[in-house]
Amino acid sequence: MVNATVDIFIQFFLMIVLAAGMFVAMLWIVHRLMPTSRNPNKGIPYECGVRPTGDARVPYNVHYYLVAVLFVLFDLEAVFMYPWAVTLRTLGTVAFVDMLVFIAILLVGFVYAWKKGVLSWE
Amino acid sequence: MEWPDITSILPEVILAVAALLVLLVEPFLKKDKTAVIALALIGLLASAVVAVALGGNSRAAFSGTIVLNSYALFFKVLFALAAFISILMSPRYLEASKRHLGEYYALILLAVIGMDVMAAARDFIAFYVGLELMAMCSYILAGFFRYRIRSNEAALKYFVTGVFASAFTLFGISLVFGFTGTTNYEIISSNLGSTGNATGVAFATALVVAGLGFKVSMAPFHMWTPDVYQGAPTTVAAFFSVGPKAAGFSAILIIFTTVFESSSEFWSVLFMVLSVLTMFVGSVMAIVQSNMKRMLAYSSITHVGYLLAGLAALGRGLDTKAGESIILYLAAYTVMNLGAFGILTYLKTQQPEGFDYSLKSFAGLGRRSPWAAILLTLFLFSLTGIPGTAGFIGKFYLFTSVVRGDLVWLAVLGVLFSAISAYYYLRLMIYMFFREPETELTVKEPIEGTLAAAVALSAAGVLFLGLFPQWIWDHALKAFSNLFG
Numbered sequence: 001m002v003n004a005t006v007d008i009f010i011q012f013f014l015m016i017v018l019a020a021g022m023f024v025a026m027l028w029i030v031h032r033l034m035p036t037s038r039n040p041n042k043g044i045p046y047e048c049g050v051r052p053t054g055d056a057r058v059p060y061n062v063h064y065y066l067v068a069v070l071f072v073l074f075d076l077e078a079v080f081m082y083p084w085a086v087t088l089r090t091l092g093t094v095a096f097v098d099m100l101v102f103i104a105i106l107l108v109g110f111v112y113a114w115k116k117g118v119l120s121w122e
Numbered sequence: 123m124e125w126p127d128i129t130s131i132l133p134e135v136i137l138a139v140a141a142l143l144v145l146l147v148e149p150f151l152k153k154d155k156t157a158v159i160a161l162a163l164i165g166l167l168a169s170a171v172v173a174v175a176l177g178g179n180s181r182a183a184f185s186g187t188i189v190l191n192s193y194a195l196f197f198k199v200l201f202a203l204a205a206f207i208s209i210l211m212s213p214r215y216l217e218a219s220k221r222h223l224g225e226y227y228a229l230i231l232l233a234v235i236g237m238d239v240m241a242a243a244r245d246f247i248a249f250y251v252g253l254e255l256m257a258m259c260s261y262i263l264a265g266f267f268r269y270r271i272r273s274n275e276a277a278l279k280y281f282v283t284g285v286f287a288s289a290f291t292l293f294g295i296s297l298v299f300g301f302t303g304t305t306n307y308e309i310i311s312s313n314l315g316s317t318g319n320a321t322g323v324a325f326a327t328a329l330v331v332a333g334l335g336f337k338v339s340m341a342p343f344h345m346w347t348p349d350v351y352q353g354a355p356t357t358v359a360a361f362f363s364v365g366p367k368a369a370g371f372s373a374i375l376i377i378f379t380t381v382f383e384s385s386s387e388f389w390s391v392l393f394m395v396l397s398v399l400t401m402f403v404g405s406v407m408a409i410v411q412s413n414m415k416r417m418l419a420y421s422s423i424t425h426v427g428y429l430l431a432g433l434a435a436l437g438r439g440l441d442t443k444a445g446e447s448i449i450l451y452l453a454a455y456t457v458m459n460l461g462a463f464g465i466l467t468y469l470k471t472q473q474p475e476g477f478d479y480s481l482k483s484f485a486g487l488g489r490r491s492p493w494a495a496i497l498l499t500l501f502l503f504s505l506t507g508i509p510g511t512a513g514f515i516g517k518f519y520l521f522t523s524v525v526r527g528d529l530v531w532l533a534v535l536g537v538l539f540s541a542i543s544a545y546y547y548l549r550l551m552i553y554m555f556f557r558e559p560e561t562e563l564t565v566k567e568p569i570e571g572t573l574a575a576a577v578a579l580s581a582a583g584v585l586f587l588g589l590f591p592q593w594i595w596d597h598a599l600k601a602f603s604n605l606f607g
Contacts, residue, residue, distance in 0.1 A: 094125055108142045115149030 066118045070110075077106055129176060130183040130190040131242075133169040133198050134235050140165025141231035148224030155213065155224055159572075162209055162227035166234070170202040180604055186306060187245035196601035197241035197372045200453055201365060203583075205234045207460045208361040210576035211467050215357050218471040221267055230361065233259035237369035241376075246295045246305040249373055253291070253337070256366055257284050263361070264354040276353025283336065283346045291333025297326035298381065307380040315384030323385045330377065331392060338370035340396055340430060341403040344423045348411075351419040352479075356470055359415060360463030363422045364456040371429060371452055375445055379436070379605060390437025393430050394532060401427030401539040408546045414479045417546055418462060421505060424543055425455055431536050432520050435527030444523040445605070446598040447516075453594055454516035454587050458504035461580030465498040468573055472565050484550060486559035493569060495554045497581055502547040504584045507540050512587035519595070 045052050084091075084099055113119065128135065143165075144158045151157060177195030182188065209227060216222040232255060239252025261284065265277025299305055301322060302313045314323060336343040351359040382389055404424030411417040429448055436444035469477050469487075477483050488495040504511035517540060524533040569577060587594055 105142060108146050112145050112149055 063118070063121065066113075070113055070118065073106065073109065077103070127181065127183040130181045131188055132176060133173040133190075133202075134238050134242075136169045136172060137165055137231050137235045137238070140168075141228045141235070144224055144228040144231065148228070151224065155222055158224040158227050159209065159213060162231055163206060165231060166202045166206045166209070169234075169238075170199045173198040173202075182244070184248070186308070187248040188239070188242050189244050190242060192604040193372075193376075193601045194238070194242040196449060196597060197368065198238050200368055200456060201234050201237045201241075204361065204364045204368065204456050204460065205230050207457075207464070207576045207579055208357055208365075210572040210579070211360065211460075211464045212357040212572075214471045214571060214573050215355070215467045218474045219267060219355065221269075223266075226263070226266060229259045229263050233263070233361075233365065237365060237372075240369045241372035243373070244307045244376070244380075246298070246307075249377075250288075250292065250295065252369075253373070254288065256369060257288065257337075260284075260362060260366060263358045264350055266355050266358060270353075272353035273355070274353075276350045279346050279353075280350045283343075287333045287336030287343065289333075290329050290336075294326045294329030294333060297322060297329065301326075307376065311380040311383050314381065320385070323382070324388050327382050327385050327389050328392065330382070331389065331396070334370050334374050334377075335396070338367045338374070338426050338429075339423055340426050341400040341423065344400070344403060344426075347423060348407075348416040348419040351422075352413060352415050356415065356463060356467045359419075360460055360467065363418065363459050363463065367422070367426065368452045368456060371448060374433065375436075375448065376605065378433070379440070379445065386437045390434050393434040393437060394529070397427050397430035397434055397532065398535060399427075400424070400430055401536065403427075405539045405542045408543070411546070412481050414466060414481065414484070414550065417550075418459070418466075421543065421546070422459065424539060425451075425459075425505075427539065428517065428520055428536050431524050431529070431532050434532060435524045435529055438527035438529070442523045442527040444520075444527060446595070446602045447519040447523040449601060450591075450594055450598040451516035451520050453598075454504075454512035454584075457580045457583030457587065458501050458511070458513055461501040461577060461584060462498065462505065464573065464577040464580055465494050465501065468494055468569050468577070471573070472567070476561075481550065481553055482560065484553045485557040487553075488555040491565045491568070494565075497569075497577055498554065499551055500581055500584060502551060504588065506544045506547045510585075510588050512584045515588055515591040515594075519591075 045056070080102070081099070084095060088095055140161055144161050147161065148155075148158055173190070173195050176190055177192055177198075180189060180191030183190075209230060212226065213222065216226065236252045236254070236256030236259065240249055240256065243249035243252055261277055261281045264280045265273050267273035295305070298310060298314065301317050301319075302310045304310060304313075332343060336346075339347040351363065354362065378386075378389060401424055404420050404422075404427055408417050408420035408424065411420060429451060432444045432448040432451065435442045436448070438444075466479065469483075469491075470479075472491075473483075487498075500511070504513035507513045507517040517536075521533040521536050524530075524536065
């Protein structure tokens with residue numbers, strides 16, 4: 001029992017050492033082999049070959065985030081509906097009612113978001 | 123596919139419908155939030171009534187992952203009561219803080235669903251879903267005053283540490299699953315002793331203790347408690363101090379008497395050490411607090427220490443009656459702590475700017491607002507454990523069970539720490555009745571409205587449990603007799 005446990009640990013540590021060694025070795029090889037040419041232009045952020053303008057960290061309208069969250073929510077609803085629709089015949093009425101409950105709950109969220117003005121864009 | 127047995131989760135379904143209705147109605151309301159408050163209160167009442175009506179004979183649903191028996195019933199009623207009192211004390215406070223939103227009530231209802239599931243779960247996955255539902259709502263509630271930096275701090279601290287603790291719990295659960303290949307409590311409990319190796323089981327036990335220990339704020343996982351209580355809205359802190367703690371203990375009792383039954387000797391010792399540590403940290407830190415919300419936070423940590431002593435006794439055998447004593451203590455603790463926070467809430471609504479929960483701001487309260495002072499005295503007496511109050515009954519049963527578990531030294535330590543706790547509770551009374559205020563704070567109105575109902579309900583609970591303990595003890599016995607059903 002004890003030997004078996006020790007064996008597992010030896011294997012485990014061997015794996016860690018090998019994984020770390022591989023990682024370091026690859027970095028080292030690349031570092032040795034790559035050609036180096038220093039040029040200030042290489043420090044500039046890459047924006048499809050055009051010179052970058054302005055700061056990337058501009059504040060977005062918070063509405064983007066709200067709409068994004070809503071999108072994820074209803075996107076997931078669709079994800080759940082695919083397997084449900086495929087197996088509905090075998091699952092029968094119970095699954096149908098289950099999905100109605102699920103949609104009803106999401107619908108409450110939708111009405112809530114709508115009334116709170118998440119969808120109105122000015 | 124067969125129709126699921128919906129009756130065993132009917133209390134939760136009712137709460138969910140109430141929460142959804144609150145969210146549906148809220149956007150259509152203008153200033154007046156009476157409708158959503160009424161909806162929330164009716165939902166809580168209905169769920170408690172349905173639980174009582176159904177809880178007589180135990181039933182299981184969803185392949186035995188959820189049960190409704192007298193144990194789950196006890197906690198469902200307790201959680202509903204805690205949420206009911208918290209909601210009653212909220213409207214005036216939220217109005218005074220200029221942030222009265224209907225979502226608050228929906229979040230509390232959803233948190234109660236999570237707690238109900240934790241007490242009713244007999245499967246790790248169901249338990250974890252309940253835990254997370256409760257936790258998510260708590261994180262949002264902690265940051266409910268999102269324009270205040272302290273509230274944000276509370277939410278962030280609670281969230282980061284809470285997620286960390288959840289990960290610990292999950293790791294422990296995954297180990298247990300690895301040993302037994304199932305998440306069902308009962309099957310695990312019959313297999314874990316034979317299939318799991320002792321070190322691994324001890325490791326899993328410790329991880330689950332760490333994760334749940336965070337939720338009930340046992341030392342050394344208590345660091346978040348004072349900061350969160352201080353930063354969160356007072357009514358939310360009141361709810362946090364009782365709801366999630368009772369839920370955590372409801373899950374601990376189930377998990378440790380079934381899943382980790384085989385390692386009971388180990389966790390009994392573990393809880394002994396944690397109990398002493400928790401009582402010590404709570405008492406010592408409570409003495410030096412000048413902010414009463416922080417003092418109550420540390421006092422709640424001390425109370426968790428007493429409860430852990432009960433758990434240590436539970437590890438020595440079920441015939442110590444430690445489990446029953448723990449749930450009785452939780453009931454007593456719920457009413458007295460909610461009452462104390464209720465009075466703090468009242469004082470804050472009277473002085474949104476001037477009252478800062480500091481010890482000094484209580485000076486002269488006995489003259490200014492005698493009723494508030496007398497009621498707070500009652501709750502503090504109960505927290506200390508003076509005979510005639512719920513706190514005394516709770517401690518009496520709890521320490522008796524600890525003695526029955528052959529842990530006389532732990533019971534003595536518990537009583538000693540109760541004596542120390544008298545210092546910081548009584549100090550507040552001295553300020554209320556015997557100190558003259560430096561700057562005169564005025565009280566605009568007496569305790570009235572729903573806040574009065576909340577405080578009266580708590581006070582009635584404290585006195586009823588304190589004077590007629592047999593009723594609650596009978597229910598605790600009945601609840602625990604059906605733990606495995």
